[in-house]
Amino acid sequence: MIPVQPSGAHDKPLRAVALGGGHGLQATLRALRLLTPDVTAVVTVADDGGSSGRLRRELGLLPPGDLRKALAALAAEDDAGRMWSEVFQHRFGGNGALAGHAVGNLLIAGLLETLGDPVAVLDEVARLMGLRGRVLPMCNVPLDIEADVTGLDEDVTAVRRIRGQVAVATTPGQVQRIRLRADRNGPPAACPQAVRAVLDADVVLLGPGSWFTSVLPHLLVPELHEALVDTAACKVVVLNLVPQPGETAGFSPERHLDVLCQHAPRLRVDAVIADGDSVPTPERLRTAAASLGATAHLSTVTAGGAADRHDPAALALSLRDALQLHGLHDRV
Numbered sequence: 001m002i003p004v005q006p007s008g009a010h011d012k013p014l015r016a017v018a019l020g021g022g023h024g025l026q027a028t029l030r031a032l033r034l035l036t037p038d039v040t041a042v043v044t045v046a047d048d049g050g051s052s053g054r055l056r057r058e059l060g061l062l063p064p065g066d067l068r069k070a071l072a073a074l075a076a077e078d079d080a081g082r083m084w085s086e087v088f089q090h091r092f093g094g095n096g097a098l099a100g101h102a103v104g105n106l107l108i109a110g111l112l113e114t115l116g117d118p119v120a121v122l123d124e125v126a127r128l129m130g131l132r133g134r135v136l137p138m139c140n141v142p143l144d145i146e147a148d149v150t151g152l153d154e155d156v157t158a159v160r161r162i163r164g165q166v167a168v169a170t171t172p173g174q175v176q177r178i179r180l181r182a183d184r185n186g187p188p189a190a191c192p193q194a195v196r197a198v199l200d201a202d203v204v205l206l207g208p209g210s211w212f213t214s215v216l217p218h219l220l221v222p223e224l225h226e227a228l229v230d231t232a233a234c235k236v237v238v239l240n241l242v243p244q245p246g247e248t249a250g251f252s253p254e255r256h257l258d259v260l261c262q263h264a265p266r267l268r269v270d271a272v273i274a275d276g277d278s279v280p281t282p283e284r285l286r287t288a289a290a291s292l293g294a295t296a297h298l299s300t301v302t303a304g305g306a307a308d309r310h311d312p313a314a315l316a317l318s319l320r321d322a323l324q325l326h327g328l329h330d331r332v
Contacts, residue, residue: 013038014323017201017233019138019218020044021066024209028238029073029133030312032205035320039133040197041070042224044217046143046180049166051091051101061112062142066214067122067135068104076130084129119193136194138218143188144181145213149173165213170246175212177262180220190223198224201233203323206269208240208310211248211256219264229266234323237294238315239274241301242308253279254288261292269294271322273315275301297322 014036018028021044032039043066048056052065068088075085088104098106104125111121122135146163150156151173162171168178182188198204206228207215219225228235237260243251251259253274260267272289276298279285289296299318303311 015200015202015233016040016205017042017197017203018205019198019215020205020207020209021047021214022069022209024207024214024240024310025066026069026073027208027310027312027315028205029070031310031315031319033074033132034313034316037132039074040194040201041074041133041135042138042191042194042197042218043067043070043135044143044214045137045139045141046145046165046213046217048144048164051105053166054101055105055109056142059109059113060142061109062118062137062140064105064108064112065102067108067137068102070135071104071122071125071129071131074126074129074131074133074135076132078130081130088129119191134197136197137191138194138221138224139182139188140191141182141188143217145178145217146181147171147178147212148176150176168247169210169213169244172246174250175247178212178216178220180217188221190221190227195223195227198227198233199231201231203236203319204228204231204233205236205238205319206260207238207256210244211240211251211259213247216260216263219260219267225264225267228264229268234270235268236271236273236319236322237269237292238310238319239272239278241275241278241310252281252284254281254284257285257288257292268292271325272296273301273318273322274298275310277302278307295322295325297325 015038016032017040019042045062047063052063056063072085075081090103092098115121118137118140145165145168147168148159152160180188209215269292272294286296301314303309
């Protein structure tokens with residue numbers, strides 16, 4: 001763990017919450033655990049592809065894949081934790097009914113059918129894996145992402161509505177805006193424990209990750225949106241290293257912030273972290289960050305030559321520097 005210098009009344013661990021999904025959230029969680037043992041992941045639940053999509057369609061359960069990845073990222077670093085992390089991530093091969101399923105997905109699905117309550121399920125798995133932190137779903141029911149997309153017709157300005165995480169993530173068109181749909185009528189209800197975690201946090205992170213399908217959905221759950229607006233936590237946006245083919249093809253770093261502002265115009269942010277080598281026009285990014293109330297922090301956060309992958313240790317150092325400049329100098 002990167003050394004922490006507690007003092008006086010501020011000797012409690014930094015309470016950190018990271019919102020996202022998939023590999024981007026894994027990178028954030030691995031960075032945060034270098035700064036504090038008190039890490040909570042709030043995970044999207046709209047996946048409809050692969051093993052998660054199959055289990056969701058067949059059993060009507062929360063898609064477990066992104067939850068599994070977050071659990072693996074926070075597993076204990078002892079032999080037992082590493083073993084369970086490896087087992088959870090293992091996928092069955094072959095051509096049978098289990099082909100492509102991850103062991104962790106099946107275990108989470110079984111516990112969901114047995115215990116019913118997703119939070120109780122994730123807390124039980126956390127005990128099994130010796131988690132340093134907690135994993136919570138964004139909502140306790142599966143959601144669908146719906147997007148307005150242009151560029152799919154001869155008239156490139158025509159707007160077509162597409163639905164589903166995979167469809168949005170892989171569209172050859174340009175995503176203009178997204179919405180969330182629950183399996184029942186009405187706006188999606190946030191997981192109460194996730195709302196509480198955001199309100200009680202010292203620092204809240206959004207990103208990196210698939211912008212329209214992993215990051216922005218958190219802002220479209222009304223109770224979670226209000227918690228993100230109201231929390232006294234230092235709010236940090238971590239930008240992607242490269243645009244994602246299909247979903248954000250052609251996006252500049254500052255365009256990511258513009259889209260975030262369009263979906264949550266009341267949200268104010270304290271810091272934006274980006275990789276210095278991935279930002280072609282730093283001044284434009286600084287201006288876009290300032291429009292959200294934030295300071296841009298540019299440093300090297302990539303993993304040894306891998307231009308599309310964050311290095312947890314480098315990201316942790318950048319995050320620590322950002323927090324020290326935003327009133328948390330005695331907590332990290």
